[in-house]
Amino acid sequence: MTQRLKLKIQLYCGDEIAMGPGKADLLSAIANHGSISAAGRAMDMSYRRAWLLVDAMNRCWHQPLVETSPGSAKGGGARVTAFGQTILAHYRALQTRLENTSDCSDYKALADALLAEPKASQKD
Template structure:
């Protein structure tokens, strides 16, 4: 049985660059949300299906990219440790999400027109290929 071809889609992804690093992007914004909700980097990483090391490295890039850290963490142990999103982190996240929404709204008509020009996605042909 053949798989049905899915329609192509246009998906706008904003990234703030700091030198060669991605200071903020959709994944890092989601990680900040997850840390805020979970109260720890490890719990946020588990919830997002990533390793603690990967989450820690992403937090490190964010903290080193902005004027102040976006996440503060305390070592675990008998007191439990944990992490929290700082006031700067909350401001960056709010501004990033607002910019993301504004950019999506501003490009909606162009995205719809481009989507009509896309060929249906063929899973067997495009599997594993990403050129972002």
């Protein structure tokens, strides 16, 4: 049976999403690639979009999640801070816990009550 319930965690700071699945993936990509631009390319995302997401994350937490170094002949770079790694680890742990709720009675009740496809519209 295909999973019909997709639960995702979004943490808000005011109206801004401070952390969600995409931002967590971007943090992981920055950690792996060492730069915002390379992380963006790996995720098929523009540098501007990646930079805006990093900026939003850095503005929403007590400490920055990503630190950047200015470009030079060798190029610039970015790294996920120790604080950012901690936030990412907690977020991933919460994601894992949520993914393992499929045996929860509430999850089962919602999945059982959900149709595979929507009914035909009554507006004709």
